[in-house]
Amino acid sequence: MMGRLKSDQGQLFYEFHLGDAVPEDHLVRKIDTALDLSWLRSELAPHYSLMGRPSIDPELMIRMLIVGYVFAIRSERLICREVQVNLAYRWFCKLGIEDAIPDHSAFSRARNERFREGDVFRRVFERVVEACIAAGLVGGEGFAVNASLIAADANKQRSIAGQDWWKDRDPARSSRAVKEYLATLDDTAWGAASDVVPKFVSPSDPAAQWTGAHKGPAFFAYSDNYLIDVKFGVIVDVEASRAIRQAEVGAARTMIERTEERFGLKPERLVGDTAYGAAPMLNWLVEEKGIAPHIPVFDKSKRDDGTFSRSDFRYDPTSDVYHCPGGKRLGTSGTVHEGKTLLYRASKLDCDVCPLKPKCCPKEPSRKIPRDIPEHARDVARSFAGTEGFETSRRERKKIEMRFAHLKLGRLRLRGPQGAQDEFVLAAIAQNLRRLASLVARAPPAQVLCIT
Template sequence: DHSAFSRARNERFREGDVVRRVFEHIVEACIVAGLVGGEGFAVDASLIQADANKQRSIAGQDWRRDRDPARSSRAVKEYLATLDDTAWGAASDVVPKFISLSDPAAQWTGAHKGPAFFAYSDNYLIDVKFGVIVDVEASRSIRQAEVGAARTMIERTEERFGLKPERLAGDTAYGAAPMLNWLVEEKGIAPHIPVFDKSKRDDGTFSRSDFRYDPTRDVYHCPSGKRLGTSGTVHEGKTLLYRASKLDCDACPLKPQCCPKEPSRKIPRDIHEHARDVARSFAGTEGFETSRRQRKKIEMRFAHLKRILRLGRLRLRGPRGAQDEFVLAAIAQNLRRLASFVA
């Protein structure tokens, strides 16, 4: 009877995390079979529609987080328990436009450039040798939560299997400065990831890339050779400002192309800009292009998930329900890969 599986999953085996243990056992079998190289990983996320609809939702500002968990459904209890997790409530302070009453952890999103819907993000970390999924994690469907899930998966894979890749392939969503700094400075992993950069100007004036940075003196040099220095004050906890002298800018013939509406030019520099420079140094190299091609294997896993396994919409609700379905699907995909290559 289907209720036996449901009650066993939610009552008997919930605290034992049996689904995760089965998944890790299959990954270990793939490692023993030589299907995991451990040299290069790829990370990505895909939206999976939640079992929730717009008709049974309320505006985000009307949701009360202080409701009594004892009088709430299981999905609501799980949501309230994840408010401090980096992949869930703590990922962003932005209030969603709508919140589902039946599954409040599901994110209202219009990321597919079509009608908006409630969804979860299925995050995969794969080994690029044969596309084996080495870790899987459910999260909210926003960039900050997906980046937090990626960090969780990398650390857990190193802890459980002793695997730490030399390089990580990903798209621009993982190219923000804090993530790149974590990879370069803390983990020692080469980020084969495009840098998330909005410094390019489209009004005809000089962009930040037109200014040359001198790391030995910690100054910028403008196109006319003048120096821009910083006071060392960190703004908004992440940015240093390098300012030119007003006297230099007033006498500069390039001022109309540099700062026509300001008395002097200033350049913002992220405190983690060194890690961004490291990531930029890989762009265009042979290894970066190899990683870009190999990253398509993770897109193939998601295509297989939706087209063959038919996981386009979740059947279970709440963060744990989504996690169970995603892990079970990853188990099936790894078993198919193991059987195919071993045979």
């Protein structure tokens, strides 16, 4: 017989356990097992007054933000609405069925004041990384670095020409995003990364870089920089920067040093693409950090006019000379040009009688080879190319590309360097928690009711 829906909802008393409504295999259960925020209140206590009305629990706001970034709910208004109606989200946020949901404006106040004063998002991220290390998901032997462009909350129609933007303005009369940008002008990941005047600047978010790197229509963007451990693809550090190569390289150095300082992790090898293969970066890895660069060398010395390139000349480090394809020596006087380059010159007498001169230096009396001071680091990087370890690293680099492929960020909602950093760190927290939950955390066994 056909059943009928009860229309009377006036029952006075209910017996309801919120945990019973959340399936044992639901993702929020696994993440809750992996997440520990017991330290949060004591860390934030100095940033709260001892008097006045009690604030919203900071752990509740952090858990709600994690729900948003794990399940791709970007709007804080929408997060509040989803937690209001979704029982699994309520359970994860430790709310009862009758508890009120905070207003969305509370997130903005906490994020811009107490959370940034206490660097809360960074601390949560590091605690999650420590949990991954403790679970054996971080090998520490190989790291990979890369950056991805994320569109900024900036409108091209309201931008101004780069030469019309002036930096010596009064921070007190500027918006929060402009203040943050002015405070970062000396940072290697921001203003100090390049003195090139951008084509366009967004007055509402001047730190966002006008870029056409995607070979399509140009747009304002930030770079989301990841440093991952290649064992299981755990993100060990994250950093926001300008969307230019120099800033991304500077962010990579910052992340490597910070990971060593915070977790005592220094990799034996670093995997990256050609953007990290310039001589200064390779020299820093080889000479200062002792890290093997499994990185293609960024080299513009190859000639396209049919004459011999620098790679056709063999360098002998023992005698500090080059040998040309004709077997002659090119030596240097030791004079450093432009503060970074040595010139190795062949003898004019050798070049005049050489049958290879038309393919070597047809328009010059003799051949000269420039060699930068950090060229040794390039040679070290070249020595890894083609080896079995290098090919393994090339395959492992796909793990960091997958992290960006699974990154649930579209257009940024927050402005300024700190806003971009907050969003990138929260997204990395969510990705690591999902990784930790899928590899380690297991739902507790269901309780069995025994009747005797």
